[in-house]
Amino acid sequence: MVEQGGWTYSDASAAATWARRLLWADAALSGAAIALALLRGLDPWRQGPADMAIGIGQIIVFIACAFVTLRWLYLANANARALGATDLMGSPGLAVGWFFIPLANLFMPYVTVRDMWKASADPRDWQAASASGAIVLWWVLWLAGNIAGTISLRLWLEYPKEAGDAGEIFSLVSNLASIPAALILAWIIGNIQAMQEHARLKVALA
């Protein structure tokens, strides 16, 4: 059993696997939504049952994906501490909590994931480690997708008759950003998980 500083390493591989699968599903559904929008010539008034089915699917997958990814984030953050990473910011609970704190959720989740990458690469001296540039890319795309999606939703809710093309374009931008954001996050999760398992083996064998 690997434990340090009051933290015990627990197997997060199942959560990582499911998080990645759901992120791929999320990307696939975003791709399907884009294809449908293009097939009807970006005309929002020609939306049919297929668009509705994709939309409902996106909501369900997003909720499941958020739950599993945040569960993995909690476990991986605790595991980084169990592997010997000291002075990580906050707690595993706060690593998840940042996503729900207004304004802080614009940059703190990025800082958390960046530090987790570094802490997984070299738990003993993680502040000297470097993080992958893909994390910045993921975060920029994630924010862009969310902002565009929120604008689209607000347009449809507040100006249902006038929103028309503008709402459709923002929805398209949201889906376009969501695909690479989901795929990059899946890649990040896979890498952090692999680095932690490698570090765990090293600690266990030492």
Next chain:
Amino acid sequence: MGVSVIDGTIEEVVLRRRRKLNSVYDRVMFRLDDGSTKTWGKSVVSNNVADHLKPGVKGRFYLYTAIDHRGIHGLRAADGREVYGFGKQNEIISIVIVVTMTLTTFLSVTVLGHVQLLALILMVLGVPMYFLYRGTRVQAESQFQADSGFRPAAA
């Protein structure tokens, strides 16, 4: 959010900029007694402490983290030097945010008749931020004082 210590020798110091009251470091790297290294990343240090952070200085170093800020607030060197310093800038900024946003919210409700959402969010977030920064400073002071009997082994 917390305090910790490093017992070791400073091996490398990379200063980003020095301001009137404090210095910002890209990194300070320590060589620990077991031969391994530990790096303290981007950190803010009061100038009275920063003046003593030079390669080769051996002793116990007192560190803090608060939200995404980290720093070095104290040093007990093997040659007998003892120094402590903790900037209050973040506490002051937090309280200024709380006061100005409370006034903005009050004025927007009484004069404009509606709530400014951004001001309200900043007002609500400013309160825990203030107590968090203040709590870290108090914790750092207690940590340094509680360790007053410690004398690092001579180099």
